[in-house]
Amino acid sequence: MTGRVIKFYNSFFFVKVDDELIPCKLRGLLKRDKKIGSAVCVGDFVEISKLNDKSGVIEKVQSRRNLLLRPLVANVDRVILTFAFDAPKLHPLLLNRFLVLAEKSALDEVIICVNKIDLVATENFLAEYEPLYKVLRVSALTGAGLDELRKILSSGVTVFAGPSGVGKSSLLNAVDKSLRLKVGKVSEKILRGKHTTRISELLVFGDGFLVDTPGFSAVDLTEAGIDKNNLRLCFKEFGAFANACKFMNCSHSHEPDCAVKAAVAGGEILRERYESYLTLLSEV
Numbered sequence: 001m002t003g004r005v006i007k008f009y010n011s012f013f014f015v016k017v018d019d020e021l022i023p024c025k026l027r028g029l030l031k032r033d034k035k036i037g038s039a040v041c042v043g044d045f046v047e048i049s050k051l052n053d054k055s056g057v058i059e060k061v062q063s064r065r066n067l068l069l070r071p072l073v074a075n076v077d078r079v080i081l082t083f084a085f086d087a088p089k090l091h092p093l094l095l096n097r098f099l100v101l102a103e104k105s106a107l108d109e110v111i112i113c114v115n116k117i118d119l120v121a122t123e124n125f126l127a128e129y130e131p132l133y134k135v136l137r138v139s140a141l142t143g144a145g146l147d148e149l150r151k152i153l154s155s156g157v158t159v160f161a162g163p164s165g166v167g168k169s170s171l172l173n174a175v176d177k178s179l180r181l182k183v184g185k186v187s188e189k190i191l192r193g194k195h196t197t198r199i200s201e202l203l204v205f206g207d208g209f210l211v212d213t214p215g216f217s218a219v220d221l222t223e224a225g226i227d228k229n230n231l232r233l234c235f236k237e238f239g240a241f242a243n244a245c246k247f248m249n250c251s252h253s254h255e256p257d258c259a260v261k262a263a264v265a266g267g268e269i270l271r272e273r274y275e276s277y278l279t280l281l282s283e284v
Helices: 092-104 146-153 168-175 236-242 259-265 271-283
Strands: 002-009 012-017 020-026 045-050 056-061 067-069 072-074 078-084 109-115 134-137 157-161 201-205 208-212
Touching: 012 045, 012 056, 020 045, 067 092, 078 092, 092 109, 092 271, 109 168, 134 146, 146 168, 157 168, 236 259, 259 271
Parallel strands: 020 056, 078 109, 078 157, 109 134, 157 208
Antiparallel strands: 002 012, 002 045, 002 201, 012 020, 045 056, 067 072, 201 208
């Protein structure tokens, strides 16, 4: 039987086959692979054998179209990187870490979603990113922007990813009240959210699936296979200028006659993005 892994919980992979949800274990040959987190993950299409007790065994994982490494979800159509205007404040470096991970995963669509617009009056927040990515401005509290969000979510597999406390679960509850996802509050002491979502799970919405993922703020790019040679490829605006650099493998950091640096100086590449690139380059 062929089905899709909907969630992983209590050492079981729950596989949806037609209208049935079957708890499954792994066949012994499917061992944990530290490089990608797991031999099987949420979103995978798998082949299973059903047992007499109505549980199952995963025999084989079908080829993946793509794999989002942080959070670990396979066969994704789009990722909505969710942040907050305030409480907690959005840091440009954290935003660009998430964008780099999304670009490395080669997803079809990457969207930036900024929640809690009811907390500030500035409407052009992140406007400088809009030539690169679609930016949604929404409020789970007032309902602003939710109709556009529902339209995007109505097909395909959409992953919500972002730091804790930005309101991912609250947004999904506002989009569909029947979800009833657990939500938490931002700590007044450390100004960060607590992890209220504990597992990644595919949730049926319209003709597609939503994935509410555990929040996080510390992202190790090297675990996702990002190094000094491929990081620049994850900043897609660099590509229009890179061929004009003096050196073929220009890192766009210290080399002379770098067309990317010239584009930054000329305002053709956002300086905030470039500074984030240099910081991430020093890390990897």
